[in-house]
Amino acid sequence: MESVINSIGIVSPLDYEFGNGDGGIGLDNGETFGPITVRYETYGTLNAERSNAVLVVHAFSGDAHAAGKHGSTDRSDGWWDSMIGPGKGLDTSKYFVICSNVLGGCRGTTGPSSINPATGREYGMTFPVITIHDMVKVQKRLLDHLEIEKLVTVIGGSMGGMQALDWAVAYPETVRSAVVLAATARLNAQGIAFNAVGRNAIMTDPAWNNGDYYGKTVPARGLATARMVGHITYLSDESMRMKFGRKLRERETYGYDFADVFEIESYLSHQGDKFVERFDANSYIYISKALDYFDLGDRYGGLAEALARATAKFLVISFSSDWLYPTYQSKEIVFALMKSNKDVSFTELSSPYGHDSFLLETERQATIISSFLDTVDGQRR
């Protein structure tokens, strides 16, 4: 369905470094942390009034490369290329789209695998514990650097949705609208439990070595196991049944031996191995911990109280088969917004693809999102 739409073309990642002189940002844990390098990309053109910027915030394992290719030989496009480009849901002929890798990540922005200038070695587990709000503070510094005072919208799915919510509450003067996809206002016990299993798998891998494995053997087994668990939570019973069912990988009938491998097993194992090539195990630990802490209402005395601070218009979308952040969790956000008399649109899209729906159900989301942004944009003019 995306093939008829032109991609964004060749893009170059950019780096912004700050915090060398002023000591960086104040983290939720009380530390002042810096310097920080922020890897980001932009698509489209910032208008003369600097008023057409859209901030895309990525999910757990995402990065700054949201659209286009880094070179003509790139095998794949950015992770949300289907949504970002001329005429797409986030129309780059109208909007200047920015996406940056999160603090704590491993794809260009400062994280545990970055060199600590004070020691000349990777931070590893000396990296400070961070929160979703800390990620947002870093993004705010990037916007300041780009001299952007207002955002048409902050948009993201999953952990990106959490950042969008935090943005609207922490910087109401900056955020004209927020699009919250497949997200939650607080991680529940089940989500914390899955994260705990992932961290446990990494931290009990002897190669993890208390986080000090850079230049040595990485904790590949632990990280792959963590990813396998995570991946199950991104799919659904229904999508797995449709895609894999009970099919064996290389046989028609059961051999009743360990050469019987079901396709779903092989798929998950492949996903685990692929992930190890592109993701840092310590980043997994820190980012999952940031998710655990996420409870938007916590610092404001309640969710409605937190959202009362926002001045943005909200669009909240959930997906029927998402059991990681089910629809009732999106409704909690919507009800809290209504309680505070905020402008909120909500829809649950029926989809079999589980949590991953926000990445896969592009067409329906694009229609809803572009219409929503028109109403935000209309207010400006």
Added chain:
Amino acid sequence: MESVINSIGIVSPLDYEFGNGDGGIGLDNGETFGPITVRYETYGTLNAERSNAVLVVHAFSGDAHAAGKHGSTDRSDGWWDSMIGPGKGLDTSKYFVICSNVLGGCRGTTGPSSINPATGREYGMTFPVITIHDMVKVQKRLLDHLEIEKLVTVIGGSMGGMQALDWAVAYPETVRSAVVLAATARLNAQGIAFNAVGRNAIMTDPAWNNGDYYGKTVPARGLATARMVGHITYLSDESMRMKFGRKLRERETYGYDFADVFEIESYLSHQGDKFVERFDANSYIYISKALDYFDLGDRYGGLAEALARATAKFLVISFSSDWLYPTYQSKEIVFALMKSNKDVSFTELSSPYGHDSFLLETERQATIISSFLDTVDGQRR
């Protein structure tokens, strides 16, 4: 709620060994396997007609010790003590209740941790791949030994429910009724996926050593991780929220450091460690593989065709918050039974406790089960 009901008292586990002379049983993989020791317990008295026997079949990590205590200093009762005893759901003043540890287990019945008499060493990964049907065949040999030709019922939850289904189809002449709790007629891709993660965690633990760890260091880390994943699937979003929520273990407020441990994390970690003390990692691998293979209709050309062989009355119970084997999977069984004109009663019990509900919702199940058994018993008289 159980405290008002007397327990079964002190029981002694028994062992039945067979297959030394005749070579054992024919497994689904084509091998003839033996000798096999079956660990079992019985509660109540077999009547003169040998017609009041009930077979209880256990779930993944269960064992033969279903009720009572092994000694007066035992800290806990058998795993289904709330259901088995005088006046309870399975009334031992009426029924002779039998429960045996499954083939492949590690609680008295022959499994990978047993000594292979041919080598004098533990089987480890030379143990044959087994199926749910193989487990049932072993139980049939035990009944033959006990000279029991008819069972009032075969009853079990989860993997026990699968065995009950297999019993009714494989030995229709023996099974007068089957009680299938929180089960499925075939493991779906999501279930296979969770099992694959558990096996992966064990098999990537260096201590696993291709299954050859007996008398050495056991793969405790891998097995604990496997159990943590499994345990999440036994609970529900709702039950975790009620029991743990977002509470920290030893703090009131977040410290934003790794000493912040949520109660659910601590609970799962404890469950993982406890499991390692009582369960063998290779048994986890073999039993989870047996679950993966379970597809009742597979060898009969369809589920309805398989169930058409049964002559038993069926009672099927599912639980509203069970997302491991959700209600729709119980309904598949019920519809297939109806298609074959079988006598089936079905109910979905509303419960927040997820898959574990079959172990926790004793009172409501006991009422339904004892009434159901009265109708079976009535037919006999």
